[in-house]
Amino acid sequence: MKLINEILQYTEAHDLYPDIRVVDAVPYPNLVIEGKEYLCFCSNNYLGLSIHPTVKRAAMEGIQKYGIGTCESRFIAGNIRVLEELEQELAKFKGRDASLTFATGFLTNLGVIPAIMDNPDPFGIYDIPLPINDEDNLIISDFLNHQSIREGCRISRAQVKNYIHKDMNHLEKILKRYKDKRKLIITDGVFSMDGDIAPLADIIRLARTYDAMVMVDDAHGTGVLGENGKGTAEYLGLEGQVDIEMGTLSKAIGAIGGFVAGSESLIKYLKLRSSSFIYTSAIPPEQACGILAALKLIQAEPSLRENLWRNVRRLKAGLASLGFNIVNSETQIIPIIIGSEQKCVDASRYLFEHGILAPAIKYPVVKKNESRIRLTTIATHTEEQIDKALDIFSSMGKKFSII
Ligand SMILES: Cc1ncc(COP(=O)(O)O)c(C=O)c1O
Structure with a gap:
């Protein structure tokens, strides 16, 4: 002490x-x-939705129906129907095949990044060739990314290289130098301390050229950017082009929680490998009900x-x-x-x-x-x-x- x-x-x-x-x-x-x-x-x-009467009413109805907590991981008995409904609605909202929710945005990054970039077979049970060494996986992260991304990278045990904020020449240099590695580029959509927007079109172009995956943390773009509030990818005309689209439910949506949206196989894999999905409890039921109402308002108003x-x-x-x-x-x-x-x-x-x-x-x-x-x-x-x-x-x- x-x-x-x-x-x-x-x-x-x-x-x-x-x-x-x-x-x-x-x-x-x-x-x-x-x-x-x-x-x-x-x-x-x-958007002021945390105190919107429609959202509050939906949350109160959720309490009447489910009580205030799931009291279990979704792997055990906590997978209440409203969470499945919420994931379908979030996938639709983002224009993606599927989505997965987590208790907070921070936990989303802590769960998703290691699931994708850590050794995928820690117990050595899959009889298939794998990039087993931590150094075979490389995360390339914007220098100003959020702390939850930094922590997710650290837990993943992958090698991490930070590129100078929004500097595409620097990003390309790193991609070129490490071209033989399995690579994930991560960026905030809207940077949380400066309020500027990631150069996503260039990032996606470089990722395609150098065979890297792209993850965007759209905590501050979701509900705000784009004609329909779908976020940074919609705003920049890049819908469906980000491999792993992360968002939070604690900002424009007005509640608590995080989610990731993408392909069916991505979401299915995350259910298998994300610690913060498997080993902790989910978004509380009344929050899920309130979030569903908030999503409707965002699209209708x-x-x-x-x-x-x-x-x-x-x-x-x-x-x-x-x-x-x-x-x-x-x-x-x-x-x-x-x-x-x-x-x-x-x-x-x-x-x-x-x-x-x-x-x-x-x-x-x-x-x-x-x-x-x-x-x-x-x-x-x-x-x-x-x-x-x-x-x-x-x-x-x-x-x-x-x-
Ligand atoms: C860019 C970014 N990602 C993730 C988070 C974490 O979100 P949450 O507050 O939902 O845990 C934040 C929170 O401020 C953030 O700004």
Whole structure:
């Protein structure tokens, strides 16, 4: 415990310990903290569906029907029918043959990446030739991919090479150098800290040229990007071309869970080999019922997405005209780059004092001296709320000499 205490003392002395606030009520886009309403600019509830009356009603009906948990792995007795229905609907939504759900998005990456890239026969029971050595499998991952991808890669025991963020020359160099290996390229669809979009067409072209598989983590694109909200592949006109399409149910869908969509054989294989499918419990039943309702709304009500994009345009234009550096954000994730860790913490606290919830994102989540206020706008922000926030961002920017 000595080392743990020393680390805690250090982080507290250097103001590195995160402010983890306790939220008492969630009237999105506001949140209530210690009796005061804050305008929330940091939620991934992009379409406001977590509190949509139709979604809440469906979840409550789910509780009446199934109770609140499956209490078993799906391998044993936890494979309730609504999960199978949900997987059929997710596959249809993504335009793929099949899908498989997991309890969270993080667990999806922890389960899928090793299943595909670890030794496929750990017990030596299949009498077929296999790439047995860990070094025969190579994962090539964008440097800014999400932590759950990094952890999934680590567990897989495959060799991992990171390519410079979105640098296709670097990706090709690695593909060329390791052309004889069994290869998986992984990228976020929308990058979670910068809000930019992966160059998927180029990635797929290179993958075809050098015989690699492609996996996309579309946590922040699902429900948001594309004419029908199917995500990054739809937005870029590449539907059906990604081998392994991962998504989360915890952001635009408003619930909890993760999923992967692709071919029948991919999904069948993942059921055989994914530890986080086999050895843990599934999405709770009422969540599955709520998610089914949310998926219907996403498809039936394009106005949800239209409102979101209207807000993205307004917030971005306002920030740009104030002179903030929002790097290359192309989506609802809009970072205000501040740089110094301490300045970023102080700026975030200033926003909080003025009624805006927008936490500081700092090292080690992002690189040192690239600290930022990571803003997200959601469909249910009003124009007045965005304008009010812009006034406060403006005074924050001036006070801390950011603009
Ligand atoms: C890109 C990305 N992948 C995966 C996850 C994990 O998703 P979940 O919160 O559903 O576990 C996140 C969460 O922030 C994410 O941003």
